[in-house]
Amino acid sequence: MPSEDAAPQLDVDQILADPGVRIIVCCGAGGVGKTTTAAALALRAAEQHGRRTVVLTIDPARRLAQSLGLTELDNTPRQVKGIDVEASGGELHAMMLDMKRTFDDVVLQHTDPAKAAEIFANPFYQAMSSTFAGTQEYMAMEKLGQLHARGEWDLIVVDTPPSRSALDFLDAPARLSRFLDGRMLRLLLAPARSGGRSMFSLVTASFGMFSKVVQKVLGAQLLTDLSGFVAALDSMFGGFRQRAEQTYRILQARETAFVLVAAPEPDAVREAAYFAGRLREEKMPLAGLVLNRVHRPAAPELDAEQSRAAAERLTELGGHEATADVLRAHAALARQAVREQQVAARFTEAFPAVPAVSVTAQPADVHDVDGLRTIGAAISRP
Amino acid sequence: MRAAERPTDPAGTGWSARLHVVTGKGGTGKTSVAAALALALAAGGRRTLLVEVEGRQGIAQLFGIDPLPYEERHLADAPDGGEVRALAVDAEEALLEYLDMFYKLGAAGRALRKLGAIDFATTIAPGLRDVLLTGKVKEATTRTSGQRRAYDAVVLDAPPTGRIGRFLNVTAETARLAKVGPIKTQSEGVAALLRSPMTAVHVVTLLEEMPVQETVDAIADLTALGFGVGKVIVNATRPPLPAGRAVTAAELKRGLVAAGLPADREIVAGLHDEARDQLIRRELEDSLRADLVELGLPMVELPLLPDGVDRAGLATLAQALVRAG
Numbered sequence: 001m002p003s004e005d006a007a008p009q010l011d012v013d014q015i016l017a018d019p020g021v022r023i024i025v026c027c028g029a030g031g032v033g034k035t036t037t038a039a040a041l042a043l044r045a046a047e048q049h050g051r052r053t054v055v056l057t058i059d060p061a062r063r064l065a066q067s068l069g070l071t072e073l074d075n076t077p078r079q080v081k082g083i084d085v086e087a088s089g090g091e092l093h094a095m096m097l098d099m100k101r102t103f104d105d106v107v108l109q110h111t112d113p114a115k116a117a118e119i120f121a122n123p124f125y126q127a128m129s130s131t132f133a134g135t136q137e138y139m140a141m142e143k144l145g146q147l148h149a150r151g152e153w154d155l156i157v158v159d160t161p162p163s164r165s166a167l168d169f170l171d172a173p174a175r176l177s178r179f180l181d182g183r184m185l186r187l188l189l190a191p192a193r194s195g196g197r198s199m200f201s202l203v204t205a206s207f208g209m210f211s212k213v214v215q216k217v218l219g220a221q222l223l224t225d226l227s228g229f230v231a232a233l234d235s236m237f238g239g240f241r242q243r244a245e246q247t248y249r250i251l252q253a254r255e256t257a258f259v260l261v262a263a264p265e266p267d268a269v270r271e272a273a274y275f276a277g278r279l280r281e282e283k284m285p286l287a288g289l290v291l292n293r294v295h296r297p298a299a300p301e302l303d304a305e306q307s308r309a310a311a312e313r314l315t316e317l318g319g320h321e322a323t324a325d326v327l328r329a330h331a332a333l334a335r336q337a338v339r340e341q342q343v344a345a346r347f348t349e350a351f352p353a354v355p356a357v358s359v360t361a362q363p364a365d366v367h368d369v370d371g372l373r374t375i376g377a378a379i380s381r382p
Numbered sequence: 383m384r385a386a387e388r389p390t391d392p393a394g395t396g397w398s399a400r401l402h403v404v405t406g407k408g409g410t411g412k413t414s415v416a417a418a419l420a421l422a423l424a425a426g427g428r429r430t431l432l433v434e435v436e437g438r439q440g441i442a443q444l445f446g447i448d449p450l451p452y453e454e455r456h457l458a459d460a461p462d463g464g465e466v467r468a469l470a471v472d473a474e475e476a477l478l479e480y481l482d483m484f485y486k487l488g489a490a491g492r493a494l495r496k497l498g499a500i501d502f503a504t505t506i507a508p509g510l511r512d513v514l515l516t517g518k519v520k521e522a523t524t525r526t527s528g529q530r531r532a533y534d535a536v537v538l539d540a541p542p543t544g545r546i547g548r549f550l551n552v553t554a555e556t557a558r559l560a561k562v563g564p565i566k567t568q569s570e571g572v573a574a575l576l577r578s579p580m581t582a583v584h585v586v587t588l589l590e591e592m593p594v595q596e597t598v599d600a601i602a603d604l605t606a607l608g609f610g611v612g613k614v615i616v617n618a619t620r621p622p623l624p625a626g627r628a629v630t631a632a633e634l635k636r637g638l639v640a641a642g643l644p645a646d647r648e649i650v651a652g653l654h655d656e657a658r659d660q661l662i663r664r665e666l667e668d669s670l671r672a673d674l675v676e677l678g679l680p681m682v683e684l685p686l687l688p689d690g691v692d693r694a695g696l697a698t699l700a701q702a703l704v705r706a707g
Contacts, residue, residue, distance in 0.1 A: 339690055
């Protein structure tokens with residue numbers, strides 16, 4: 001296949017076996033099998049490579065979560081039972097991210113119980129900790145930082161949130177920590193303090209006006225809640241930024257491997273290409289691309305046109321309906337395979353040095369440990 | 383209901399709402415379906431608006447054009463003199479437009495934008511962004527010029543199923559923060575339109591487990607929130623197999639010989655494997671289709687486009703949507 005000849009083969013087993021790799025981040029567009037890939041890699045690391053592994057999932061499908069023993073959202077890694085680790089001595093733990101609880105924990109860690117209670121009661125905090133665009137990404141990073149700091153695991157595999165864009169995972173924490181650092185908040189709440197110099201007069205005037213407009217549009221209550229929130233969080237501001245920066249540095253370190261996940265569809269491949277470019281800019285270690293759900297005919301000798309024409313002949317001839325069905329389905333499959341290769345080539349042409357591996361589409365969906373094992377094997381031995 | 387607000391369907395398309403909100407799990411093709419619906423509803427000299435709100439520039443990518451600005455512009459011609467226009471709503475621009483309308487901010491507004499204050503304002507109040515986005519959609523949906531409505535239909539390429547309930551439920555989100563003021567009034571107006579018969583929320587899915595599960599969940603969620611669910615749109619379906627049964631290797635071999643194709647062992651075994659996978663897949667699809675039928679909603683099936691979604695493909699989807707409507 002041309003698209004695969006162009007790119008070096010991604011050797012997943014080499015990454016999973018490397019004791020120097022402590023974090024694997026799976027990222028990509030929504031609906032490409034990110035969570036399944038993360039879980040399959042983690043299972044393989046435990047079963048085949050004897051590593052003490054934890055997988056952090058964000059929003060797994062119900063049946064997949066159940067198969068990993070994740071019946072409740074309790075924000076703590078639980079050991080996955082019933083997997084085959086006797087020979088390897090590895091372990092698999094799994095957890096589902098509880099965004100609100102993680103945020104609460106951060107607050108508790110940085111302040112005394114009385115102040116924490118005050119923060120929790122603030123309606124602004126309540127809204128932000130559950131609905132702020134980016135809180136999920138930030139908390140996924142936070143949880144990753146926590147798991148890493150605990151040092152209990154050889155390998156942490158992270159699934160990333162289903163964001164508007166895969167890049168949100170990188171950007172949202174910085175955005176949120178900037179926000180929580182509160183320069184803008186302070187300006188907004190106390191516009192007079194920053195004024196004076198002529199150079200800033202337009203800014204100051206705008207801000208005074210802005211503050212008034214915000215009061216009018218959103219109501220004065222919002223500003224009261226907001227200033228209560230800012231006052232209560234004051235001692236934590238530095239901490240937020242520092243933590244986000246720490247995690248960002250971990251992501252740039254050699255111990256981290258980013259695995260891009262995509263399906264051979266234009267949107268997913270475009271997203272993967274954006275992400276690859278971004279990782280390069282940020283000097284973050286990109287291990288390779290896992291291309292899921294690739295269709296591959298089992299009888300590649302017959303091309304689409306040949307099979308379609310033969311199916312027509314058989315229909316005219318009569319008596320071979322079942323074979324005609326098979327040939328028509330084969331023709332569709334062969335055509336789809338060609339198109340998928342063209343789509344995938346857009347990535348490999350832009351990033352010829354990034355190793356890639358194609359995983360053949362499974363006839364049925366994966367939602368148990370056996371299925372994950374099959375996927376893990378398919379990623380490793382295509 | 384005033385005459386101007388009555389949902390109409392003069393073209394007899396079966397898509398009677400005026401505002402069509404199209405959602406679906408990521409990867410199900412909701413942007414393509416939204417675009418095809420906008421094309422379908424513009425046929426016969428009508429004018430429709432296709433709107434996106436997530437800053438993804440999905441419409442521009444689909445049509446292979448430059449990124450869309452925050453401005454309604456011509457996107458495509460529809461059969462018989464129809465026109466599809468497109469708009470990418472940006473929350474910051476919408477806020478500035480909105481503030482200008484009420485407070486005449488002018489240059490100060492632009493200065494605030496440079497400072498990032500507008501981004502900041504849409505960030506501090508989580509529901510504010512969504513009110514601004516849906517508010518713009520409402521404005522376009524209800525706008526009139528002279529006696530005539532500006533658009534016969536508006537199609538919104540909405541956020542995916544995981545976020546759609548929260549996105550549309552604007553009043554609940556802003557009520558938590560803004561207890562008085564124009565934003566509250568604005569969000570109430572938007573909520574009234576979104577919950578009226580003028581709006582229908584359509585859910586796009588594939589015949590795969592996760593998208594179907596999310597479809598079922600989203601429909602329960604939307605219904606509980608009081609939104610009218612229109613149709614379940616099943617994308618990328620394959621034609622049924624006429625014989626539709628398992629085939630033996632011997633039978634396959636005879637068929638291949640009869641068709642004049644090579645029939646050596648590898649080819650027969652390969653095709654036999656493909657046929658087996660195909661049947662497993664079809665059985666799963668049938669059971670998923672049955673789950674969707676159980677929802678009791680109108681269902682539309684769109685064909686899988688073997689060459690991907692290009693302009694010809696969009697026209698095919700548009701035809702299928704109208705036929706099925």
